[in-house]
Amino acid sequence: MASKKSIVVGLILSVLSIVARNATTAISNGKTELKLDFYKRSCPEAEKIVRSTVDKYISSAPSLAAPILRMYFHDCFVRGCDGSVLLNSTNKDAEKDAIPNLSLRGFQVIDAAKADLEKQCPGVVSCADILALVTRDAVDMIGGPVWRVPMGRRDGVISLKKDTLTNLPSPSASLEQLKSSFIKKGLNVKDLVVLSGAHTIGTSHCGPFATRISKPTDPSLAESYANKLRIKCKPGDNKSLVEMDPGSFRTFDNHYYINLRRKRGLFASDAALVTDAEANSFINSALASSSSNSTSWFFTEFGRSMEKMGTIDILTGNAGQVRRHCALVN
Structure with a gap:
């Protein structure tokens, strides 16, 4: 039978293990927690690769930061932060085909970051996480705020134009409409x-x-x-x-x-x-x-x-997929 001392030591080590795990987690979406070190083993250079790609674009075209930030907002408010705004459609009925999204720019930055990651870690880093990282890095590079980007989002496989107008707050919205729109997203x-x-x-x-x-x-x-x-x-x-x-x-x-x-x-x-x-x-x-x-x-x-905002209706675990190309479902 284990001694009282060994039991106590075991309990202490268990608590320390839980604390260590929690130190790497961020906001929970109520189901699965996103983690700051989610790709630590599967793609340890993920953030560095994305940062390098973003730097190439923003250093020569800093004006891209604003549309990328807008793109991320438009993604998260429609079906959650699942990268669905990045999907193409053959029938012009995807999110990016909706009137509010016709002026979105910066898709090439997301695609470039994805291509660089696929060379290093094929099929590992989701487009949803890439969009979250690219947005943070682009804003940071023009002197804006910096924030944590916990990861582990999966990519959605559905992107519908009709979902856009019912979820994105209008630039002509009243205060009550704005409040309602935001409250629905937590x-x-x-x-x-x-x-x-x-x-x-x-x-x-x-x-x-x-x-x-x-x-x-x-x-x-x-x-x-x-x-x-x-x-x-x-x-x-x-x-x-x-x-x-x-x-x-x-x-x-x-x-x-x-x-x-x-x-x-x-x-x-x-x-x-x-x-x-x-x-x-x-x-x-x-x-x-x-x-x-x-x-x-x-x-x-x-x-x-x-x-x-980055935790709105996210897909995690076995939900969704990790798309090989951000504009296409696998």
């Missing part, structure tokens, strides 16, 4: 405010805000700003691009929130944020942050919300 008002801060980088076509600048001007939009937008966006113009954060659209900072206070939020969904007391409290916190400081409230909370 996100709260703070997540809504800080993730909307992604509009601090990138551009938009004229269409999503065209009705706001049609006279009479939307009262939630500053008339002086509307006049500038009318110069760039003539009636029916769906090709011209405008800055989402005028004056600071290349820099990841809190300038977006300054523009909200000046009634210069580009979309109705941006302007809606200042109509709510709770949302306003978070806007105030973002405004009190240093403009582009890695330790600021905005940067910290953006990272937390991105990590949280």
Whole structure:
């Protein structure tokens, strides 16, 4: 029979083992936990390979960071973070064929990272995890926040255009519609405010805000700003691009929130944020942050919300598959 001492030692070692395992895990989706070291044995250089690929693209075209970030949001809000937005369709009925996704860019970065990983670790790293890593690295490389990316997501095999409009919040959405959309995905008002801060980088076509600048001007939009937008966006113009954060659209900072206070939020969904007391409290916190400081409230909370968003309806374990090519089901 084992001695009391050996039993105690055994219990201590078991506890330490559990603590060690938990130290490598991140947020759970309620079923299976994603792990920071998920590919430690199967593809130990995975993050390094992705980072190297992203660096090649972002160093020469930093403007790609914004559309990649948007792509990740559009993926997670439709069928969860399963890489389904990356799938092609022969019948033009996949997610990327839906109107909100026709302007998505950056697929070549995901495909390149996947190709590099397939050379090193064939059939191991999912496209869903690659998209999560590419997004984090692209934002980091332009001076934005950095966040943890626990992995273990599997790739979905279904991608439907019709799912897009029913899940993606519209740029003309009211505050209640925005709240409802985020709550359905397990996100709260703070997540809504800080993730909307992604509009601090990138551009938009004229269409999503065209009705706001049609006279009479939307009262939630500053008339002086509307006049500038009318110069760039003539009636029916769906090709011209405008800055989402005028004056600071290349820099990841809190300038977006300054523009909200000046009634210069580009979309109705941006302007809606200042109509709510709770949302306003978070806007105030973002405004009190240093403009582009890695330790600021905005940067910290953006990272937390991105990590949280990355667990929406994920596929893990034996669900889904690990696609050999991100645009095609195996």
